[in-house]
Amino acid sequence: MGANSSDETTTVESGRLPGYNGPNKSISISEVVQPLLTPLDISGYPKAKFELEDRYIDEPRSLKVVVIGAGLTGITTGALLPRKVPGIRLTIFEKNSDVVRND
Structure with a gap:
């Protein structure tokens, strides 16, 4: 050619x-x-109602974690999860009042 x-x-x-x-x-x-x-004309698109966070994927952030039930699995999760995942806010919910005593 x-x-x-x-x-x-x-x-x-x-x-x-x-x-x-x-x-x-x-x-x-x-x-x-x-x-x-040639550059694209994006002026016809509506503006997004949200904004993406500017952070790295492996950057630690605080997490809210809820465990339902204070049985064997719930208590084990409550004991081990904070060691493995730093910066979590852990709450354990239990329907029976005799499991936890608030004196």
Whole structure:
């Protein structure tokens, strides 16, 4: 395939560009690429009602954790989870009043 090159554009003189079904003529690469480089007009889209947080995914943050039930699993979770996950605010709910005594 013969090609002439200059500082700004490259012209294809023979052969066909992939996907080009027009007449066999010289075509400038800038004619093909330039429409792809124009910025998108996003002014027609509505503004988002939320804003994304600017933070790293592994940056620690405080979490609220609720455990329902003060049985064996609930108490074990209450004892082990704060050791594994720093910065949590843990609350254990239990329906039976005889499990916890608030004197």
